[in-house]
Amino acid sequence: MTSETKRTDAVTAGKRNETGTDDEPDALRHLIEGARVVLWDFDGPVCRLFAGHSAERVANDLASWLESRGLHGLLTDAERESLDPHFVLRAVDRRHPGSDLVAELEERLTQEELRATASAMPTPYADPLIRTWTAVGSRLAVTTNNSPRVVREYLASRGLGACFSPHIYGRTQELSLLKPDPHCVHRALNAMGAAPATALLIGDAPTDLLAARAAGVPFLGYARNERKGKLLRDAGATTVVDSLEPVLRLLRH
Structure with a gap:
């Protein structure tokens, strides 16, 4: 308890x-x-x-994935340091609403959330x-x-x-x-x-x-x-x- x-x-x-x-x-x-x-x-x-599956790590992973695609400049320093993966997702959507990039990022977040359900x-x-x-x-x-x-x-x-x-x-x-x-x-x-x-x-x-x-x-x-x-x-x-x-x-x- x-x-x-x-x-x-x-x-x-x-x-x-x-x-x-x-x-x-x-x-x-x-x-x-x-x-x-x-x-x-x-x-x-x-x-x-995210009790056993760090939301901070998920947010960092999403930011790192964007950087690996040459999109480092898409996030501000504050957005890259966010502890909230939804914050990262919203930031990208504001700049590229409805794009394939946003759809792929959202699916990556969904997969992380699905993994988090186990813990x-x-x-x-x-x-x-x-x-x-x-x-x-x-x-x-x-x-x-x-x-x-x-x-x-x-x-x-x-x-x-x-x-x-x-x-x-x-x-x-x-x-x-x-x-x-x-x-x-x-x-x-x-x-x-x-x-x-x-x-x-x-x-x-x-x-x-x-x-x-x-x-x-x-x-x-x-x-x-x-x-x-x-x-x-x-x-x-x-x-x-x-x-x-x-x-x-x-x-x-």
Whole structure:
């Protein structure tokens, strides 16, 4: 058991420290009770995809592959040093949108993500929360910047595929539509016939919050560490948990 699984009281800590209030559990309860459709970001809320397969190494490998093709100048120094492979992919797409180069780079990233599923670490409490939400009649979808192939493989490995199928909305060849664009959120809502106000998006990054906000969907932030929590709150997230255990506990009551 990780230390994250033990931090069950921290749902109130962020807001109490900042405002001196203790109203975040009420906000969390309100979000859960209003959710008929739950949209999950994948890498973070469902699992740590790159727990055993370094995202930094993947980003460096993508940059090195571009350099091996004589495209060293395609990335700025900051982009080459990025720890996020999606950052590298977006950078190339901005300069060569829809190109064969971008398609090949995206496929290379997908293959790395597929390899990462073998060592991905389930987010504490995510599996039982997914099963419980399904059992009480809510419908679930994944809205992610990862490849939908990767999501389906991971969910199948955990026996969770039926909880989401067929509602997996991930990265397409149109990389400009990655979150923070709300494209994948709109796809999920439209396919499920759901009004934005009846949905809830669980995400761990400001891009998730911005996509939810653009689509008019309530947002629950999940932050496995203080850095991620600060990024979410600085972006405007008002309800952030550092464990999914309080969500599961409220849902079971």
